Amino acid sequence: MKGRGFLRDLAEDLLWSAGIAKGMRVLDLGGGVGDASLIAGELVGPTGFVVGVDRSPAALAMAERRAVQAG
Structure with a gap:
């Protein structure tokens, strides 16, 4: 992800503290535009998997x- 800020660092610390680690499978309910899902994806790495779900088709798009831009 491009750029780092206080809120991004805080979210990463929160996910890490929650036990998100390499190789895990993560479900992000109500993920919106994917902020937490993208961070979780970095934490689980290429051997893990993240699924983000949201009610809003625009947010999912x-x-x-x-996610495609982030690779």
Whole structure:
């Protein structure tokens, strides 16, 4: 992800403290535009998997675009 800020660092610390680690499978309910899902994806790495779910088709479309850009 591009750029780091206080809130991004805080979210990463929260997910790490919750036990998110390499190789895990994570479900992000109400994930919106994918902020937490993208951070979780970095934490689980290439051997893990993250699924983000949201009610808003527009939010999901944006999250998908961001995930593709992030690789």
